[in-house]
Amino acid sequence: MSLYVVISPTARADGIYPIRGYAGPSGRLDVVARAYLAVLESNAVLAALLMSGALSPRLLIAPASCRDRVRSERSFMVEASRALRGRPSCFIVEDGGVEALIFTLKKFKPRILLSERGRDVSLHLDEVCSSTPAFIAGSHVDPPRELLERLERSLGGFIRVSVGPLSLHTDHVFLLLSALRAHSSPT
């Protein structure tokens, strides 16, 4: 099982946004939705740290069991809004988001931070294709440096991996990684 994490400094943690025209009003939670949909593995978990709005950061978790139900960007946005507003949902919300993220990340290893400035992915294929990795990426903007430093202190560091010199969208990075993992899995 793998964990894909998106850290979004701008996504609203209260789930209050319209279901039509949600991109701006949600603080670009649509970027997280597309990152979720890009992951090919059926047993992957997605966790998103939503850091904006009046509430403290919260952790939105999309378990693997939601994959059959949430198959479009819009259904992700509906399900996320329900979970964040305390309504029944297959997603889970943890308050105390940063600590919840650290707790979740501790269950996965190795922990791979995706960064344009990391070491080339070809040098880390064993770690990328291992059984329980965590992949951590920014949203449409990078994660705040202080947050990464805090996570690193709590978790004892990351492997920093790049999938190339260009700055890509988060969903493209996740698609590439999960395709590499699918390719390496025994048939």
Ligand SMILES: C[S@@+](CC[C@H](N)C(=O)[O-])C[C@H]1O[C@@H](n2cnc3c(N)ncnc32)[C@H](O)[C@@H]1O
């Ligand atoms: C759209 S980028 C964020 C902003 C981008 N770093 C910039 O300054 O324009 C989204 C996230 O995808 C990941 N990412 C983007 N390009 C990457 C690459 N070439 N290799 C590894 N990760 C990458 C990083 O985690 C980044 O925070």
